[in-house]
Amino acid sequence: MAKITKRLCTLVLRLMAVGATLLAAIVMATSHQRTSIFGISFEVKYNHTPAFQYFVIANAIATVYGFLVIFLPSKSQLWRLVVALDVVITILLSSSISAALAIGTLGKNGNSYAGWLPICGQVPKYCDRVKGALISSFVGLIIYVLLLLYAIHSVLDPLLLQKT
Amino acid sequence: MARENAQKLEDGTELVPVRKPMDWTIVVLRVVAFLATVSATVVMAINKETKSIVVATVGTTPLSVTLTAKFHHTPANVYFVIANGFASFHNLFMMAVHFFGDHTFKDKGLQLVIVAILDMTNVALLSSGDGAATFMAQLGKKGNSHARWNKICDKFEKFCDHAGGAIIASYIGLLLLLVITVLSIVKLLKRN
Numbered sequence: 001m002a003k004i005t006k007r008l009c010t011l012v013l014r015l016m017a018v019g020a021t022l023l024a025a026i027v028m029a030t031s032h033q034r035t036s037i038f039g040i041s042f043e044v045k046y047n048h049t050p051a052f053q054y055f056v057i058a059n060a061i062a063t064v065y066g067f068l069v070i071f072l073p074s075k076s077q078l079w080r081l082v083v084a085l086d087v088v089i090t091i092l093l094s095s096s097i098s099a100a101l102a103i104g105t106l107g108k109n110g111n112s113y114a115g116w117l118p119i120c121g122q123v124p125k126y127c128d129r130v131k132g133a134l135i136s137s138f139v140g141l142i143i144y145v146l147l148l149l150y151a152i153h154s155v156l157d158p159l160l161l162q163k164t
Numbered sequence: 165m166a167r168e169n170a171q172k173l174e175d176g177t178e179l180v181p182v183r184k185p186m187d188w189t190i191v192v193l194r195v196v197a198f199l200a201t202v203s204a205t206v207v208m209a210i211n212k213e214t215k216s217i218v219v220a221t222v223g224t225t226p227l228s229v230t231l232t233a234k235f236h237h238t239p240a241n242v243y244f245v246i247a248n249g250f251a252s253f254h255n256l257f258m259m260a261v262h263f264f265g266d267h268t269f270k271d272k273g274l275q276l277v278i279v280a281i282l283d284m285t286n287v288a289l290l291s292s293g294d295g296a297a298t299f300m301a302q303l304g305k306k307g308n309s310h311a312r313w314n315k316i317c318d319k320f321e322k323f324c325d326h327a328g329g330a331i332i333a334s335y336i337g338l339l340l341l342l343v344i345t346v347l348s349i350v351k352l353l354k355r356n
Binding site (some may be wrong): 099106113 | 230238239245289300302342345
Protein backbone atom coordinates (compact mmCIF):
# COMPACT_ATOMS: atom_id res chain seq x y z
CA MET A 1 0.00 0.00 0.00
CA ALA A 2 2.85 2.36 0.86
CA LYS A 3 4.50 1.62 -2.45
CA ILE A 4 1.37 2.56 -4.35
CA THR A 5 1.12 5.83 -2.40
CA LYS A 6 4.76 6.60 -3.18
CA ARG A 7 4.28 5.80 -6.84
CA LEU A 8 1.17 7.96 -6.94
CA CYS A 9 3.02 10.85 -5.30
CA THR A 10 5.88 10.73 -7.80
CA LEU A 11 3.40 10.42 -10.66
CA VAL A 12 1.50 13.49 -9.51
CA LEU A 13 4.74 15.44 -9.08
CA ARG A 14 5.94 14.44 -12.53
CA LEU A 15 2.63 15.46 -14.07
CA MET A 16 2.89 18.83 -12.38
CA ALA A 17 6.46 19.25 -13.62
CA VAL A 18 5.43 18.35 -17.18
CA GLY A 19 2.57 20.81 -16.95
CA ALA A 20 4.78 23.59 -15.61
CA THR A 21 7.50 23.22 -18.24
CA LEU A 22 4.92 22.84 -21.03
CA LEU A 23 3.18 26.00 -19.87
CA ALA A 24 6.50 27.85 -19.74
CA ALA A 25 7.47 26.77 -23.25
CA ILE A 26 4.07 27.64 -24.72
CA VAL A 27 3.74 31.00 -22.97
CA MET A 28 7.22 32.03 -24.05
CA ALA A 29 6.73 30.83 -27.61
CA THR A 30 3.47 32.71 -28.07
CA SER A 31 4.70 35.95 -26.56
CA HIS A 32 4.80 38.74 -29.07
CA GLN A 33 3.60 42.27 -29.17
CA ARG A 34 3.39 44.83 -31.88
CA THR A 35 3.80 48.46 -31.02
CA SER A 36 4.46 51.68 -32.84
CA ILE A 37 6.89 54.37 -31.80
CA PHE A 38 7.04 57.64 -33.68
CA GLY A 39 4.96 56.14 -36.44
CA ILE A 40 7.30 53.19 -36.96
CA SER A 41 5.71 49.93 -35.95
CA PHE A 42 7.96 47.22 -34.70
CA GLU A 43 7.21 43.83 -33.33
CA VAL A 44 8.88 42.05 -30.44
CA LYS A 45 8.92 38.27 -30.53
CA TYR A 46 10.59 35.63 -28.44
CA ASN A 47 12.89 34.49 -31.24
CA HIS A 48 14.58 37.85 -31.49
CA THR A 49 16.70 36.81 -28.53
CA PRO A 50 18.78 33.60 -28.49
CA ALA A 51 18.33 33.33 -24.73
CA PHE A 52 14.56 33.02 -25.07
CA GLN A 53 14.96 30.54 -27.92
CA TYR A 54 17.18 28.44 -25.67
CA PHE A 55 14.57 28.75 -22.91
CA VAL A 56 11.81 27.43 -25.16
CA ILE A 57 13.97 24.56 -26.43
CA ALA A 58 15.11 23.55 -22.93
CA ASN A 59 11.58 23.57 -21.55
CA ALA A 60 10.34 21.60 -24.55
CA ILE A 61 13.01 18.95 -23.96
CA ALA A 62 12.09 18.80 -20.26
CA THR A 63 8.40 18.40 -21.15
CA VAL A 64 9.01 15.56 -23.60
CA TYR A 65 11.34 13.81 -21.15
CA GLY A 66 8.86 14.11 -18.29
CA PHE A 67 6.06 12.86 -20.46
CA LEU A 68 8.06 9.77 -21.47
CA VAL A 69 9.08 8.98 -17.91
CA ILE A 70 5.45 8.92 -16.73
CA PHE A 71 4.88 5.84 -18.84
CA LEU A 72 7.83 3.92 -17.42
CA PRO A 73 6.75 0.78 -15.50
CA SER A 74 7.72 0.85 -11.86
CA LYS A 75 9.90 -2.29 -11.76
CA SER A 76 11.98 -1.44 -14.79
CA GLN A 77 15.78 -1.34 -14.67
CA LEU A 78 15.73 2.05 -16.37
CA TRP A 79 14.96 3.94 -13.13
CA ARG A 80 18.68 4.43 -12.43
CA LEU A 81 19.02 6.02 -15.87
CA VAL A 82 16.02 8.17 -14.95
CA VAL A 83 17.93 9.45 -11.90
CA ALA A 84 20.89 10.44 -14.09
CA LEU A 85 18.66 12.04 -16.73
CA ASP A 86 16.77 13.90 -13.99
CA VAL A 87 20.07 15.52 -13.00
CA VAL A 88 20.78 16.49 -16.61
CA ILE A 89 17.30 17.94 -17.11
CA THR A 90 17.52 19.91 -13.85
CA ILE A 91 20.83 21.40 -14.94
CA LEU A 92 19.41 22.27 -18.38
CA LEU A 93 16.33 23.93 -16.87
CA SER A 94 18.36 25.93 -14.35
CA SER A 95 20.75 27.24 -16.98
CA SER A 96 17.89 28.19 -19.31
CA ILE A 97 16.03 29.99 -16.52
CA SER A 98 19.17 31.85 -15.56
CA ALA A 99 19.87 32.95 -19.14
CA ALA A 100 16.29 34.10 -19.77
CA LEU A 101 16.27 35.90 -16.41
CA ALA A 102 19.49 37.75 -17.28
CA ILE A 103 18.09 38.98 -20.60
CA GLY A 104 14.72 39.72 -18.99
CA THR A 105 16.36 41.87 -16.30
CA LEU A 106 18.13 43.71 -19.07
CA GLY A 107 14.85 44.36 -20.85
CA LYS A 108 13.22 45.59 -17.68
CA ASN A 109 15.99 47.75 -16.25
CA GLY A 110 18.23 48.43 -19.18
CA ASN A 111 21.94 48.89 -18.76
CA SER A 112 23.01 52.49 -18.43
CA TYR A 113 26.71 51.65 -18.78
CA ALA A 114 26.26 50.14 -22.21
CA GLY A 115 23.61 52.54 -23.37
CA TRP A 116 20.94 49.87 -23.58
CA LEU A 117 17.48 51.23 -22.93
CA PRO A 118 14.79 49.15 -21.19
CA ILE A 119 12.05 48.02 -23.51
CA CYS A 120 9.38 46.93 -21.03
CA GLY A 121 7.84 50.36 -21.04
CA GLN A 122 6.95 50.02 -24.70
CA VAL A 123 5.91 46.36 -24.74
CA PRO A 124 4.35 45.64 -21.33
CA LYS A 125 2.28 42.66 -22.44
CA TYR A 126 5.36 40.90 -23.84
CA CYS A 127 7.24 41.49 -20.60
CA ASP A 128 4.35 40.11 -18.56
CA ARG A 129 4.22 36.94 -20.62
CA VAL A 130 7.97 36.45 -20.29
CA LYS A 131 7.64 36.90 -16.53
CA GLY A 132 4.87 34.32 -16.40
CA ALA A 133 6.89 31.84 -18.43
CA LEU A 134 9.89 32.29 -16.14
CA ILE A 135 7.81 31.74 -12.99
CA SER A 136 6.24 28.60 -14.42
CA SER A 137 9.61 27.19 -15.42
CA PHE A 138 10.98 27.96 -11.97
CA VAL A 139 8.14 25.97 -10.40
CA GLY A 140 9.01 23.12 -12.77
CA LEU A 141 12.65 23.31 -11.68
CA ILE A 142 11.73 23.11 -7.98
CA ILE A 143 9.55 20.08 -8.66
CA TYR A 144 12.41 18.41 -10.53
CA VAL A 145 14.75 19.08 -7.59
CA LEU A 146 12.24 17.46 -5.22
CA LEU A 147 11.87 14.49 -7.57
CA LEU A 148 15.64 14.18 -7.74
CA LEU A 149 16.01 14.11 -3.96
CA TYR A 150 13.28 11.52 -3.73
CA ALA A 151 14.79 9.44 -6.56
CA ILE A 152 18.20 9.39 -4.90
CA HIS A 153 16.53 8.27 -1.69
CA SER A 154 14.46 5.50 -3.21
CA VAL A 155 16.77 4.15 -5.90
CA LEU A 156 20.13 4.43 -4.23
CA ASP A 157 19.12 4.29 -0.58
CA PRO A 158 22.13 6.27 0.51
CA LEU A 159 21.38 6.46 4.22
CA LEU A 160 21.13 2.66 4.47
CA LEU A 161 17.60 2.84 5.78
CA GLN A 162 16.82 -0.59 4.41
CA LYS A 163 18.95 -2.88 6.51
CA THR A 164 19.67 -6.01 4.46
CA MET B 165 33.90 -3.52 1.23
CA ALA B 166 34.77 -0.16 2.72
CA ARG B 167 32.98 -1.06 5.94
CA GLU B 168 35.21 -4.07 6.50
CA ASN B 169 38.32 -2.05 5.86
CA ALA B 170 37.59 0.40 8.65
CA GLN B 171 37.40 -2.20 11.40
CA LYS B 172 39.57 -2.05 14.43
CA LEU B 173 42.05 -4.86 14.90
CA GLU B 174 42.51 -6.62 18.21
CA ASP B 175 45.46 -4.60 19.39
CA GLY B 176 43.57 -1.31 18.94
CA THR B 177 45.13 -0.06 15.69
CA GLU B 178 42.83 0.83 12.89
CA LEU B 179 43.08 -0.28 9.30
CA VAL B 180 43.27 2.62 6.87
CA PRO B 181 41.15 2.12 3.75
CA VAL B 182 43.28 1.50 0.69
CA ARG B 183 43.10 4.31 -1.87
CA LYS B 184 41.67 2.91 -5.05
CA PRO B 185 42.55 4.28 -8.54
CA MET B 186 39.13 5.91 -8.85
CA ASP B 187 39.89 8.07 -5.81
CA TRP B 188 43.01 9.41 -7.47
CA THR B 189 41.09 10.08 -10.69
CA ILE B 190 38.56 12.13 -8.77
CA VAL B 191 41.29 14.08 -6.95
CA VAL B 192 43.14 14.90 -10.18
CA LEU B 193 39.89 15.97 -11.85
CA ARG B 194 39.02 18.12 -8.84
CA VAL B 195 42.41 19.85 -9.00
CA VAL B 196 41.96 20.68 -12.68
CA ALA B 197 38.35 21.79 -12.16
CA PHE B 198 39.43 23.93 -9.22
CA LEU B 199 42.10 25.60 -11.37
CA ALA B 200 39.59 26.20 -14.17
CA THR B 201 36.91 27.76 -11.96
CA VAL B 202 39.42 29.84 -9.98
CA SER B 203 40.90 31.23 -13.18
CA ALA B 204 37.42 32.01 -14.50
CA THR B 205 36.54 33.83 -11.28
CA VAL B 206 39.74 35.84 -11.18
CA VAL B 207 39.81 36.76 -14.88
CA MET B 208 36.20 37.93 -14.81
CA ALA B 209 36.59 39.78 -11.52
CA ILE B 210 39.55 41.87 -12.64
CA ASN B 211 38.00 42.51 -16.05
CA LYS B 212 38.08 46.22 -16.70
CA GLU B 213 38.75 48.41 -19.68
CA THR B 214 38.86 52.16 -20.00
CA LYS B 215 38.53 53.94 -23.29
CA SER B 216 38.40 57.55 -24.34
CA ILE B 217 36.06 58.32 -27.14
CA VAL B 218 35.98 61.61 -28.95
CA VAL B 219 32.39 62.76 -28.89
CA ALA B 220 32.42 66.14 -30.55
CA THR B 221 34.76 68.84 -31.71
CA VAL B 222 34.26 72.33 -30.35
CA GLY B 223 36.28 74.67 -32.44
CA THR B 224 39.62 72.92 -32.62
CA THR B 225 39.58 71.09 -29.26
CA PRO B 226 38.02 67.64 -29.33
CA LEU B 227 35.73 66.72 -26.45
CA SER B 228 36.45 63.23 -25.26
CA VAL B 229 34.46 61.10 -22.91
CA THR B 230 36.08 58.40 -20.84
CA LEU B 231 34.03 55.22 -20.72
CA THR B 232 34.80 52.30 -18.49
CA ALA B 233 33.61 48.75 -18.87
CA LYS B 234 33.69 46.78 -15.64
CA PHE B 235 32.42 43.31 -14.95
CA HIS B 236 29.92 44.39 -12.31
CA HIS B 237 27.98 46.58 -14.75
CA THR B 238 26.00 43.48 -15.64
CA PRO B 239 24.28 41.40 -12.93
CA ALA B 240 24.87 38.28 -15.00
CA ASN B 241 28.63 38.71 -14.73
CA VAL B 242 28.37 39.28 -10.98
CA TYR B 243 26.40 36.05 -10.65
CA PHE B 244 29.01 34.33 -12.85
CA VAL B 245 31.80 35.39 -10.49
CA ILE B 246 29.80 34.30 -7.42
CA ALA B 247 28.87 30.91 -8.94
CA ASN B 248 32.45 30.18 -9.97
CA GLY B 249 33.64 31.27 -6.53
CA PHE B 250 31.24 28.81 -4.90
CA ALA B 251 32.33 26.03 -7.27
CA SER B 252 36.05 26.57 -6.62
CA PHE B 253 35.46 26.70 -2.87
CA HIS B 254 33.47 23.48 -3.15
CA ASN B 255 36.30 21.76 -5.04
CA LEU B 256 38.83 22.94 -2.48
CA PHE B 257 36.65 21.80 0.40
CA MET B 258 36.09 18.38 -1.17
CA MET B 259 39.83 17.91 -1.71
CA ALA B 260 40.45 18.84 1.93
CA VAL B 261 37.76 16.37 3.04
CA HIS B 262 39.30 13.67 0.88
CA PHE B 263 42.81 14.14 2.20
CA PHE B 264 42.19 15.04 5.82
CA GLY B 265 38.68 13.95 6.64
CA ASP B 266 38.58 10.26 5.81
CA HIS B 267 39.52 9.29 9.34
CA THR B 268 37.30 11.73 11.16
CA PHE B 269 33.97 10.89 9.58
CA LYS B 270 32.67 7.95 11.50
CA ASP B 271 29.91 7.06 9.09
CA LYS B 272 31.49 6.92 5.65
CA GLY B 273 28.11 6.38 4.03
CA LEU B 274 26.95 9.87 5.02
CA GLN B 275 30.14 11.44 3.68
CA LEU B 276 29.67 9.89 0.25
CA VAL B 277 26.05 11.05 0.11
CA ILE B 278 26.90 14.60 1.11
CA VAL B 279 29.73 14.75 -1.42
CA ALA B 280 27.45 13.55 -4.22
CA ILE B 281 24.62 15.92 -3.33
CA LEU B 282 26.95 18.91 -2.98
CA ASP B 283 28.56 18.03 -6.31
CA MET B 284 25.17 18.04 -8.01
CA THR B 285 24.20 21.32 -6.38
CA ASN B 286 27.38 22.99 -7.53
CA VAL B 287 27.01 21.65 -11.06
CA ALA B 288 23.54 23.20 -11.26
CA LEU B 289 24.79 26.51 -9.80
CA LEU B 290 27.80 26.64 -12.14
CA SER B 291 25.72 25.79 -15.19
CA SER B 292 23.25 28.55 -14.48
CA GLY B 293 26.05 31.08 -13.94
CA ASP B 294 27.63 30.02 -17.22
CA GLY B 295 24.37 30.26 -19.11
CA ALA B 296 23.62 33.79 -17.95
CA ALA B 297 27.13 35.08 -18.68
CA THR B 298 27.20 33.38 -22.10
CA PHE B 299 24.02 35.06 -23.27
CA MET B 300 25.16 38.42 -21.93
CA ALA B 301 28.42 38.01 -23.82
CA GLN B 302 26.53 37.05 -26.98
CA LEU B 303 24.43 40.19 -26.60
CA GLY B 304 27.52 42.31 -26.13
CA LYS B 305 29.13 40.80 -29.19
CA LYS B 306 26.23 40.88 -31.62
CA GLY B 307 23.86 43.41 -30.15
CA ASN B 308 20.12 43.15 -30.67
CA SER B 309 18.76 45.15 -33.56
CA HIS B 310 15.14 44.58 -32.55
CA ALA B 311 15.59 46.18 -29.16
CA ARG B 312 18.00 48.83 -30.45
CA TRP B 313 20.80 47.50 -28.21
CA ASN B 314 24.15 48.22 -29.79
CA LYS B 315 27.03 45.82 -29.52
CA ILE B 316 29.89 46.89 -27.31
CA CYS B 317 32.62 44.45 -28.27
CA ASP B 318 33.86 46.50 -31.19
CA LYS B 319 34.81 49.29 -28.80
CA PHE B 320 35.92 47.23 -25.81
CA GLU B 321 37.83 44.40 -27.43
CA LYS B 322 40.06 43.46 -24.50
CA PHE B 323 37.08 43.38 -22.13
CA CYS B 324 35.21 41.02 -24.43
CA ASP B 325 38.25 38.81 -24.96
CA HIS B 326 38.86 38.44 -21.25
CA ALA B 327 35.21 37.73 -20.56
CA GLY B 328 35.16 35.12 -23.34
CA GLY B 329 38.23 33.43 -21.92
CA ALA B 330 36.70 33.36 -18.44
CA ILE B 331 33.49 31.81 -19.79
CA ILE B 332 35.42 29.12 -21.70
CA ALA B 333 37.42 28.25 -18.57
CA SER B 334 34.21 28.03 -16.61
CA TYR B 335 32.71 25.63 -19.15
CA ILE B 336 35.76 23.39 -18.85
CA GLY B 337 35.33 23.46 -15.08
CA LEU B 338 31.63 22.63 -15.50
CA LEU B 339 32.39 19.64 -17.72
CA LEU B 340 34.95 18.31 -15.26
CA LEU B 341 32.61 18.86 -12.33
CA LEU B 342 29.93 16.91 -14.19
CA VAL B 343 32.34 13.99 -14.67
CA ILE B 344 33.27 14.21 -10.97
CA THR B 345 29.56 14.13 -10.04
CA VAL B 346 29.03 11.00 -12.13
CA LEU B 347 32.03 9.34 -10.49
CA SER B 348 30.81 10.29 -7.00
CA ILE B 349 27.40 8.76 -7.72
CA VAL B 350 29.08 5.62 -9.10
CA LYS B 351 31.03 5.38 -5.83
CA LEU B 352 27.73 5.63 -3.99
CA LEU B 353 26.27 2.82 -6.08
CA LYS B 354 29.34 0.62 -5.65
CA ARG B 355 29.24 1.03 -1.91
CA ASN B 356 25.76 -0.46 -1.88
